[in-house]
Amino acid sequence: MKILVLNCGSSSLKYQLFDMQGEAVMAKGLVERIGIAGSRVKHVRVSGKDTIREGDIPDHTEAIKIVLGLLTGADTGVIASLGDISAVGHRVVHGGEKYAKSVMVDSSVIASIEECIYLAPLHNPANLAGIHAMQTSLPGVPNVAVFDTAFHQTMPPEAFLYGVPYKYYEKDKVRRYSFHGTSHMFVSGRAAEVLGRPIESLKIITCHLGNGSSLAAVDGGRCVDASMGMSTVPGIIMGTRSGDVDSAVALYLVEREGGAARASDILNKESGLLGISGLSSDLRDIESAAAEGNERACLAVNMLTRSVKKYIASYAAVMGGADAIAFTAGIGENSDSVRRDSLAGLEFMGVKIDEAKNKGLRGKEAVISSSDSRVKVMVIPTNEELMIARDTLKLTQKKA
Ligand code: ADP
Numbered sequence: 001m002k003i004l005v006l007n008c009g010s011s012s013l014k015y016q017l018f019d020m021q022g023e024a025v026m027a028k029g030l031v032e033r034i035g036i037a038g039s040r041v042k043h044v045r046v047s048g049k050d051t052i053r054e055g056d057i058p059d060h061t062e063a064i065k066i067v068l069g070l071l072t073g074a075d076t077g078v079i080a081s082l083g084d085i086s087a088v089g090h091r092v093v094h095g096g097e098k099y100a101k102s103v104m105v106d107s108s109v110i111a112s113i114e115e116c117i118y119l120a121p122l123h124n125p126a127n128l129a130g131i132h133a134m135q136t137s138l139p140g141v142p143n144v145a146v147f148d149t150a151f152h153q154t155m156p157p158e159a160f161l162y163g164v165p166y167k168y169y170e171k172d173k174v175r176r177y178s179f180h181g182t183s184h185m186f187v188s189g190r191a192a193e194v195l196g197r198p199i200e201s202l203k204i205i206t207c208h209l210g211n212g213s214s215l216a217a218v219d220g221g222r223c224v225d226a227s228m229g230m231s232t233v234p235g236i237i238m239g240t241r242s243g244d245v246d247s248a249v250a251l252y253l254v255e256r257e258g259g260a261a262r263a264s265d266i267l268n269k270e271s272g273l274l275g276i277s278g279l280s281s282d283l284r285d286i287e288s289a290a291a292e293g294n295e296r297a298c299l300a301v302n303m304l305t306r307s308v309k310k311y312i313a314s315y316a317a318v319m320g321g322a323d324a325i326a327f328t329a330g331i332g333e334n335s336d337s338v339r340r341d342s343l344a345g346l347e348f349m350g351v352k353i354d355e356a357k358n359k360g361l362r363g364k365e366a367v368i369s370s371s372d373s374r375v376k377v378m379v380i381p382t383n384e385e386l387m388i389a390r391d392t393l394k395l396t397q398k399k400a
Contacts, residue, residue: 009123016028018385082138094119160175162175162176187208200221204325211238238272243272308338326379333363336359349375
C-alpha cells in the first residue's frame with residue numbers, strides 16, 4: 001500500500017511517498033515559493049536521480065499536479081500510475097479541542113478545520129488548500145488529517161487553562177493547545193521501545209528543539225503538559241520566536257510599535273535567537289559566533305539552554321519524576337552542547353550525561369546518559385511523516 005504524506009505551508013509543500021510494506025520512503029520533495037515568483041520543486045527519489053524544476057506555480061492545486069506528475073513521470077517516477085496511491089495523509093496544524101486523534105477527512109472535518117483558522121491563521125488555510133487540491137486531483141482517494149494539537153488534548157484543565165476569566169475559555173476556547181504533537185508522540189513511543197518498557201509505565205520528557213521548539217511531559221503515554229500555548233510563540237526561546245514573555249511586554253509592544261500586527265511580527269519573526277544575537281536565527285551561526293567570543297551569541301545560547309532546563313525540571317515536578325528525557329529535531333538531534341548545557345545541574349533529579357556518548361552525536365538514535373543515571377537521556381530523530389503515514393494506514397484500513 002502506497003501512502004502520500006503532505007505538509008502544506010502557506011507558500012510551500014513538503015511531500016513523502018511511503019511504501020507501507022517495510023515503511024520505506026520511495027520519493028520525497030519540497031515545493032517552494034508557491035504563489036510567489038521563482039517557484040522551485042526539488043524531487044528526490046530514493047533510488048534514482050533528483051529532479052529540480054523551476055517555473056512559477058500559482059497555487060497548491062497546481063503544485064500538487066506537478067508533484068503527482070513527478071511521482072508517475074517516465075524519468076522521475078516511482079509508481080506506475082496515480083491509482084497506486086491508496087490514501088493521502090495531511091499534516092494539519094490546528095484541530096482545536098475537537099480532535100484528540102487523526103480522522104478521515106469529510107465535509108464536517110473540513111468545516112472544523114475552517115473553524116480553527118482564527119487559532120492558526122497562517123497554517124490551517126494552507127493545510128486546507130492541500131486537502132482541497134488532493135480532492136480535485138485524486139478524487140475518491142481517502143484523505144486523513146493528522147493534527148499537531150491532537151496529542152496534547154489529554155492535558156488536564158489545570159495545565160491548559162490560563163488564569164484569565166473562565167468565560168474566554170467558554171466563549172472563544174482561549175487556552176493552551178501546544179503543537180508538534182505528532183513529533184512528541186513519535187519520540188515518546190520510540191523512547192519507550194528503546195527502554196524496552198511499556199509506555200504506560202513511563203514518565204518521559206520530550207524536547208523538540210528546532211526552529212520552532214516545544215517540550216512535553218508524557219505520563220503513561222499521555223501528554224500532561226506542553227510548552228507552547230494558544231499560539232506557537234510561548235515556551236522556550238526559539239529561532240525567531242520569543243518564547244515566554246510577560247503579557248505586559250506584548251501589550252507594551254502593541255502600544256510602542258503601533259498595533260497588534262506589528263507586535264505579533266516582532267514576537268514571531270524578530271525575537272528569539274535572532275532578536276537576542278542580532279545575527280541569525282540559525283543555531284549553527286550562533287554557535288560559531290559564540291565560539292569566536294561574540295557575547296550576544298553566547299547570551300542567546302545561554303538563554304536557550306536555561307529555558308530548556310527550567311522546563312525539564314518543572315515537568316519532572318509535575319509528573320513526580322522522570323524515567324527518560326528525549327531530545328529531537330534539528331537542535332535536539334545535532335547540538336551536543338545544547339544537550340549538555342540544558343542538562344547541567346540536573347544531577348539532583350538523577351540526570352547524569354555521558355559526555356563521551358553525547359559529544360559529536362548528530363542525527364542518530366542513541367542513549368547518552370551514563371549507565372548509572374537514574375533518568376535515561378536519549379537522542380531520537382523525529383519522523384513526523386512516518387507517524388502521519390501510519391495513522392493514515394490505520395484509519396483507511398479500518399474503513400476498508
Ligand atoms: P524546523 O522547526 O524548521 O523543522 P529543524 O528541526 O530543521 O527546524 O531545526 C533547525 C535548527 O536546527 C536550526 O537552528 C539549525 O541551526 C539547527 N541545527 C541543524 N543542524 C545543526 C548542527 N549540526 N548543529 C547545531 N544546530 C543544528
